[in-house]
Amino acid sequence: MGWYVARRALLSFFVVLGTIVITFYLSHLLPGNPAALYAGSNPSPQEIQRITQQYGFNQPVLTQFWIYITGIFKGDFGTSRIVRQPVSSLVLQALPNSLTLAAMAAAIAGIVGIPLGILASRSRNSKLDNFLRIFSMGAVAIPQFWSGLILQLVFFSGLHVFPLGAYGGSLFFFQQHAIPTITGSYVIDTLLSGNFAAEGQILWSLVLPLVTLSAYPIGVVIRQTRASMIGTMNQDYIRTARAYGVPRREIEMKYALKNALSPVLISLGLIFAGSLIGVVFVEDIFVLQPGLGSLIRTALGVGTTSTSITSPDVPLILGVAIVTCIVYVVTNFAVDMIQLMVDRRITV
Amino acid sequence: MKMEPDAHKSSPEANTRRIFKRLGRTIGPFFQEKMFVAGVIMVGAMAFIAIFAPWVSPYPAQGMGQTAVSSCPTSAAGICPPSLQHLFGTEQTGRDLMSRIFFGIRTSMMISVLVVLLAVAIGLGVGLTAGYFGGIVDEALMRVTDIFLSFPHLILALVIVAVLGPGFFDVLIALGATWWPSFARLARAQALEIRSRPYVVLAKASGVTNRSILGRHILPNAISPLLVLISVDLGAVVLAEAGLSFLGLGVRPPTADLGVIIAESANQITTAWWYAFFPGIFLTVLVIGFNLLGDSIRDRVDPRLRGFIGTPAMNKLLRRI
Numbered sequence: 001m002g003w004y005v006a007r008r009a010l011l012s013f014f015v016v017l018g019t020i021v022i023t024f025y026l027s028h029l030l031p032g033n034p035a036a037l038y039a040g041s042n043p044s045p046q047e048i049q050r051i052t053q054q055y056g057f058n059q060p061v062l063t064q065f066w067i068y069i070t071g072i073f074k075g076d077f078g079t080s081r082i083v084r085q086p087v088s089s090l091v092l093q094a095l096p097n098s099l100t101l102a103a104m105a106a107a108i109a110g111i112v113g114i115p116l117g118i119l120a121s122r123s124r125n126s127k128l129d130n131f132l133r134i135f136s137m138g139a140v141a142i143p144q145f146w147s148g149l150i151l152q153l154v155f156f157s158g159l160h161v162f163p164l165g166a167y168g169g170s171l172f173f174f175q176q177h178a179i180p181t182i183t184g185s186y187v188i189d190t191l192l193s194g195n196f197a198a199e200g201q202i203l204w205s206l207v208l209p210l211v212t213l214s215a216y217p218i219g220v221v222i223r224q225t226r227a228s229m230i231g232t233m234n235q236d237y238i239r240t241a242r243a244y245g246v247p248r249r250e251i252e253m254k255y256a257l258k259n260a261l262s263p264v265l266i267s268l269g270l271i272f273a274g275s276l277i278g279v280v281f282v283e284d285i286f287v288l289q290p291g292l293g294s295l296i297r298t299a300l301g302v303g304t305t306s307t308s309i310t311s312p313d314v315p316l317i318l319g320v321a322i323v324t325c326i327v328y329v330v331t332n333f334a335v336d337m338i339q340l341m342v343d344r345r346i347t348v
Numbered sequence: 349m350k351m352e353p354d355a356h357k358s359s360p361e362a363n364t365r366r367i368f369k370r371l372g373r374t375i376g377p378f379f380q381e382k383m384f385v386a387g388v389i390m391v392g393a394m395a396f397i398a399i400f401a402p403w404v405s406p407y408p409a410q411g412m413g414q415t416a417v418s419s420c421p422t423s424a425a426g427i428c429p430p431s432l433q434h435l436f437g438t439e440q441t442g443r444d445l446m447s448r449i450f451f452g453i454r455t456s457m458m459i460s461v462l463v464v465l466l467a468v469a470i471g472l473g474v475g476l477t478a479g480y481f482g483g484i485v486d487e488a489l490m491r492v493t494d495i496f497l498s499f500p501h502l503i504l505a506l507v508i509v510a511v512l513g514p515g516f517f518d519v520l521i522a523l524g525a526t527w528w529p530s531f532a533r534l535a536r537a538q539a540l541e542i543r544s545r546p547y548v549v550l551a552k553a554s555g556v557t558n559r560s561i562l563g564r565h566i567l568p569n570a571i572s573p574l575l576v577l578i579s580v581d582l583g584a585v586v587l588a589e590a591g592l593s594f595l596g597l598g599v600r601p602p603t604a605d606l607g608v609i610i611a612e613s614a615n616q617i618t619t620a621w622w623y624a625f626f627p628g629i630f631l632t633v634l635v636i637g638f639n640l641l642g643d644s645i646r647d648r649v650d651p652r653l654r655g656f657i658g659t660p661a662m663n664k665l666l667r668r669i
Contacts, residue, residue, distance in 0.1 A: 011494055018495040022504075026511045141635040143587055145594045146610055146628035149617050153625070157618045164618075277502045281591065285614065296506065300596055317510040321503045328500055 005337065012333045019325045023318045024068050029061070038078070038314055072322065078315035082298055087319035090295060095323065096184035097167075098283065098292040102275035104187070104210055109217030110268050114261065116218075117225020118252070124230070132222055139219030144278050148212040148285040155208060162208050165286035168198065169205040209286045213278050217271040225264050232260040262339075269335035273328050295320055384644035390637025394630070398454040405447035406435070427620045437622040439612065449627050451604035453634065459519055459599070460585045464578055466524035471531025476562055476570060478532070479539025490536065493529045501526035501588060502597075509597045519589055519598040527585065534577055538570035579645045583638035590631055606631045 027038075035052045052058050055078075056067045071077070077087035120129045155162045163169030167186050168177070174186070177198045182189045187206070190199040232238065233256055241251050276292070283293025299316040397404060430437040436445040478489040505522035512518055542548060548565050592598035593607030601608050606627050613623035 011491070014491065015495045015499070018492075019499065023507055026507055137636060137639065138632075141583065141587075141639055142632050143590055143594075143610075143628065143635070145591060145607075146624065146631065149610070149614060149624045150628065152617055153621055157621070274500075277500055277591075280502065281594070284595070296595070299510070312510045314510050317506055321507045324503050325499065328503075 004340065008333060008336050012329045015329050016322075016326055019322055020069060020072060023321060024065055027314060027318060028057070028064055028068070038081070077319035077322070080299075080313055080316040080319075082313045082316070087315050090290075090316065091292075091319050091323045093184065094290045094292050094295045095327070096188075097186060097288065097290060098276065098279045099327070100185040100187050101206075101209065101213065101279045101282065101288070101291070102272050104206075105213040105217060105275045105278070106268050106272040108210060108214040109221045109271055110265075112214070113218045113221025114225050114264060117222045117264075118229055118257075120222060120226040121229035121233070122252075129226075132226075136219035136222045139215045142215065144212055144216065145281040145285060147215060148208070148282055151208045151212060152285070163205045165205070165209075165288065167205060167288060168201045171287070171289070173198075173201070209282045209288060212285075213275060213282050216278065217268075217275065220271065221264060221268070224267060225260070228260040228263055229256065232256045266335055266339050269331060269338065273331040273335075276324060276328065292320060292324065381644050383640050387637050387640030387642075387644060390633050391641055394453055394457065394634045394637060397450050398457040401450045401454040405444075405450045407444040407447045427616065427623065429620070430622050436626045437620070439609075439620075439623055440616065445609075445623065445626060448604045448609055449606070449630055452606040452609050452627060453630060455599055455603060455605040456586055456589060456607070456631070456634070459516070459523075459589050459605075460582060462520055463523040463527060463585050463589065464582060466520060467527035467581075468531050468574060468578060470524065470528035472535050472567070472570075472574070474528065475532035475535025475537075476539045476566055479536035480543050480558070480562055480566060482540075486536070489532075493532045496526060497529040497533075499526055502592070502595075505592050505597050514597055514600055516599055516603075519592055522592065522597075523585060523588055527581065530581070531574060531577060534573055535570055538573060539566050542566050542569050576642075576646050579638075580642035583635045583642060586631070586635050586638060606634075 035048045035055070035057050038051050038055065056064050059067075075088050077091070079085070080087050080090055083090060116132055120132045123129055152164055156164045167173055170176075177190075177195065179186065179190050179195065179198065180193050182192050187199070187202060190202055229252075233252075238251060238256055241255055242248070246255075279291065280293040280296060282288070283291040284297060288294070295316065299313040299320060427440050428434055428438045434444050434446065436449065439445055439448065474489050474493060478486040478493075501523060504526050505519070508522045509518055512521075543566065548561060551561050551565060589598060590605070590607035590610070593605045594611045596611065599605040599608055601612065609627040610624060610631070613620070613627070616623050
């Protein structure tokens with residue numbers, strides 16, 4: 001068991017290291033002048049000179065790598081060319097909001113998907129089961145960047161129910177409402193500061209984004225819960241319980257659910273990590289700033305939903321990539337460890 | 349194997365008939381499944397549009413170069429709602445949306461197929477080598493595979509785009525480089541199993557080189573489960589490709605691509621409903637078609653995997669192979 005944990009930890013470490021090596025290779029070693037890449041569009045010769053000195057582009061490869069990697073471990077990802085701020089502070093500002101969105105999506109997927117999955121497993125091939133099957137088929141196939149737009153079309157342009165986007169429904173929301181920065185996540189900070197009116201407005205503006213974001217995981221959770229429940233209900237100990245005349249409801253809730261849900265709960269952890277990709281789309285469509293999505297937009301040198309790229313902000317993109325990868329890897333590792341604790345059947 | 353009644357006749361007709369009979373027996377049962385038939389129809393229609401885009405589009409050259417929009421009464425920007433002239437309406441520069449979508453399907457399908465081919469090529473190379481040689485080679489290759497498996501494709505695409513600049517080959521590299529690990533794992537599992545079969549052991553004993561054992565004995569026998577995984581993965585690849593192009597990380601305008609069209613339509617979402625609506629419908633149908641096809645093939649070939657492939661739980665499972 002200790003060996004397994006160590007092995008997984010080592011692997012996670014190597015994934016992060018691998019990411020750093022890949023980003024280093026792409027930014028430093030490909031043909032072309034890396035200093036020009038870091039400097040962005042139309043740099044002056046002096047600026048190129050300065051950046052070459054700063055990142056040591058004129059030094060041996062290993063020295064460059066050492067400068068690069070020690071910088072990262074110190075939390076120094078360079079300075080964003082477009083926003084003219086340290087990349088680390090930009091990412092730290094964006095991350096809490098994006099993580100909150102991903103966590104909310106995973107929570108909704110569990111709350112909605114698990115009961116529906118159990119219902120579907122209870123009456124196989126019934127009307128409800130077939131409906132849910134078609135629903136999850138659609139939920140898994142509809143692109144999030146499109147369903148978000150369609151929701152805007154229907155509920156903003158058509159019915160005027162929900163705001164088009166932005167936290168609280170307006171980009172100036174936080175100039176009107178003074179929310180102290182505690183965790184950096186708007187949803188949590190507003191709740192902690194006890195401003196429930198503002199919290200309500202923020203949640204109202206998040207309805208469409210969260211529907212967009214959680215449709216896919218809900219579909220996955222329904223299918224998984226259903227399959228897992230059916231598998232468990234066919235097992236011997238359930239059949240024994242049934243033979244003893246234990247009511248079906250009691251069998252389900254008392255004996256089957258505990259075993260059937262553990263793989264589903266595990267996959268909710270992975271859904272959380274996977275939702276980070278969806279968050280990028282949703283933040284982009286619904287103009288939820290600050291967040292990883294808008295940061296990527298900024299880094300690519302374009303405004304929201306514009307489609308032309310001038311010259312990208314390399315330090316910012318590399319920073320976002322490495323941090324996202326670390327979050328992803330840490331979540332995966334945590335899920336594995338939880339699985340190890342919950343499921344004793346894993347032999348290592 | 350039991351001989352067919354007419355197997356001793358070797359006339360060409362009998363041969364053809366036999367081949368068709370055998371083919372029918374393999375494929376026939378699939379057509380009894382509604383899911384499979386629906387998938388074939390959807391993907392077939394899309395593939396037809398993709399291949400014959402220049403001929404089925406109402407306006408040539410990706411809908412460019414026609415000025416019928418000047419007659420459009422509602423809009424100054426050149427955006428027209430659907431009409432008999434333009435069934436799906438037009439977009440801001442006055443191009444016919446239906447033609448754009450048809451060419452977009454072409455781009456999306458082409459890239460997706462190429463991505464999967466690239467991923468299979470890399471996956472087969474890495475997986476078969478690892479499984480066949482075993483030992484330290486296996487360990488090293490599989491750890492590299494693990495690293496790539498834990499890498500979100502969007503992030504890799506982001507980095508590649510930042511450095512190389514966006515474009516066709518960029519999506520190809522970014523998606524191909526992140527999609528091969530699952531193929532590699534499956535190919536490795538196959539190679540592990542096949543290498544201990546008598547005919548491989550015999551070939552080895554009689555001095556056949558590793559290269560030709562891999563090419564002649566292991567590769568042909570390892571490929572069929574990979575086909576299942578390909579059919580299951582195609583839908584996800586289409587979705588990922590469109591997503592990257594939507595963010596501006598993939599195919600660039602003016603090339604028509606479903607992701608690009610939807611991205612362009614986002615600015616007009618409050619004024620032109622048709623602009624975002626139609627490309628998304630086609631994209632969704634394409635993905636559902638691939639998913640139906642993949643799911644039904646997989647269910648028939650390996651029912652144990654029902655409801656599993658493509659889900660995080662499946663990735664877990666693959667990780668243990």
